[in-house]
Amino acid sequence: MESRLISSLLDSIGEREKAAVLEFRDSLMIKIVDSAVALIQRWRTVEGRIYVGEGGRMAIVGFSGNPPKDLEKEVRSSMTESPFFFEVPRNEREVRRDASDGEIKRSIANPEGLIGDLLNMMVERTSGVVTLEAIDRQVATSGGFLGMEELTTFTSHFRVFKGEHTGHWSTTGSQLNINEMKAAIRRAEEYASINDEVEIDEGRHRVMLSPMVFSNLLQLVGRMASAMSVEMGSSIFTKARPGDKMFSPLLTIFDKPLSDVRPVFFDDEGVITYDKAIVEGGEFKTLLFNTALAKRRGTSSTGNAGWMNPSPWNLEVAAGETSEEGVLDGDGVLFTNNWYTRLQNSMEGIFSTVGRDAILLIRNGKVVGRSRGRLRLAGRLGDLLKNVEAVSRTQYPIRWWEVETPTKAPFVAISSFPVTKSQ
């Protein structure tokens, strides 16, 4: 890995506090529709961003492609007083990590083998996407830090159609894993194959959430755990203090930058990342901080910069002690997939989300049938997390259209939650 470009970018700016991030990215996407290739897209891109600060004034300049021609002029014209100005942490060291997978890089360069494998795996009517990325990420700061990491990811999701009935599943990781993709297609097919239709009434139900659904809702938790969300008043943690018992004691939620799903070794300020619980045993532990927001709250960075907006790297819910069958035991409604999660009041966590694909009525642990119409979960996020009464031992790595931050999630059972429908 070459560090000349990032070093010269940093050198071209006269101000005292500065940090630069560069990401060189090679990517491939295979888009499948009805078990045939709809598009093959490749990317070769450079993306970067630069933080500059001095004397309480700061500017952030981002670019995709070539850096602005007169970077210093661009920076100078953007400098303003800001409470989010920060002094770049002193961290004089060089970090080089290679967590990349050669198979992913080879498939990006020569995708025909992977395309063939995918088409062979497809059941009759499958749509979905497989995306491979190889990222050379570099961070350099005026605090003396130079970090270079090589990362790879594969992200896949498949929706299987059996007539109008569908099932949908995803899998992701940092090492290409065809078997996991096959398993995802099998799971989607299993849900699509449930034929009997039933009416499920509106009202409170015991609900079970698949890892697809729980991962999606955990995106809200991850976003709200950002200290900037608290500043903006868009978080259920706005009034929370570490130690507050907020959720079910069965629930532990981590930010795990070192997870093998997508490891990231340092943040945008050159702070070394580490795994941490946001919620442990139902107790709120910490927000996610960068240096500026940590200083405003008299604490330390959690290695989650983003200069303005800290964010989680990978989310993970600790495995529970119940088997999958145990979570799905008894009566309830199993949501296997969802989308369009929207908050009506982000400070209070009032939301609704629309179930899609298979929404299954469970009686005595057995699937009775799938809901004839689509149903919503509509209520308070805090209540949902408070009412977690079982967590599966198994966890699934999920990343797809509705789950941006890679998330490892189990099946969970919620003792009671409002369910609504449109007709």
Added chain:
Amino acid sequence: MEDELRRLIDSTALYSDARYHRQRGSRISLVNGEAAGKSTWSSEGYLVRSFKNTILTAFSSNEPRADKLEVRAKSWEEGFKPAAPVKRRVVVPQAKPVEDVSLEDKIKILKELDSLVRGEKIKSKLVRFNISLTEFKEERALLNTEGTYSYIERPGIWVMYSMVLENAGETMAMWSDELGALGGLELLDKWNIREELVGRLRSLDHVLVHGKSPPTGRMDVVISSLISGIIAHESTGHPFEADRVLGREAAQAGKSYLGSLVSGKFASNAVNVSDDPTIPSSLGFYLVDDEGVEARKRRLIVEGRINELLHSRFTAFKMNSEPNGAMRSMDYQSEPIIRMSNTFFEPGNMKFDELIRDVRSGIFLKSYMEWNIDDIRWGQRYVGLEAYEIRNGEVGEPLKYPVLEATTGEIYSSIDAVDDELRFYAGMCGKGEPSQAVPVWMGGPNMRIRNIRVKKLGE
């Protein structure tokens, strides 16, 4: 640029196009009264698309270069419809160019707005008020194997804000991205932004402090142009995208109810919905789409009947129709896909008072907190933020928080009257994979829906 793009297209392909796409922008934000700083961004690169051996490929790069990828596999695409070559250059003007106002003066404008809002006497407490000014400029140049060359330059601004109010331990949160258009800083005057912000704060305060529980059950509901707009976008625009109807987005945003309708007429005669990219200064404005087809107004629903879909060359081929200029892309990294531009219910001849006059007991739904809709665009839900009862033909007391949760068929067949006031609102529309967010307008008149089920939040 034209020559550079000519070198990139694959002349051996059945169809190929090359696009140069540059985006520049900046955002200045006040977070709860404090200037948070200025962020700027730029994005510049090329996308080359080829249809060869019946496989569609795309390659994005910051440099003007082509990909040598050739693949043979079972393809979903079958062919494309040709279009007449076009040469067009469009530059959207700014009366008050954003570059002519200094950063300090722009922060001053935001601080004045912040002071104005905070100085307003209200009964509840304003816990958070965040506001930002975004400036952007987009340049796109496209050349294809049919000889089309088009160039467009689209500068614009966007004001977004959020408020959290608190009264007796109860909070109310809102977020708005409704003020956005092409042009310069003259738009701030055009939008009457001071009155807009103060009016919004006052009405939210009124609802939070005085709002009572809404009636539930079946009743007449009058919806504002803001809610007409989101309904037009979500339950006409998206399901009328031909790629969704055909299943190309099935694993992402899903399919369309059009696939299962038994009849072409599913709405009342009062329902007319259009999508028009030719509206000057609109966020969805363009005259040639991203695969070189001339843009025009599309009348999607006419008098309650399906009239036409939004098409690309490829969907038009599959459905034996004609492309109608609906392909757009977010940036150089994004393949062009079928997108809405400015989607709206067409206005009628009535006045707002006439809509209300013969409602004996109902609800006026003026703004919404959030919305969502299912993946075939049939079951939709809007939670009222600002809402009022209608009693004996007059708008009355504030209500919190009625929920309109019904099917597209039920809503569209129950619209019996629309007024003559067409208003547009800005928004960002998401679609595609990787997800592409493109700016649009959505709008309509105020509309009356007869005898529709109303619930309340939490029910």
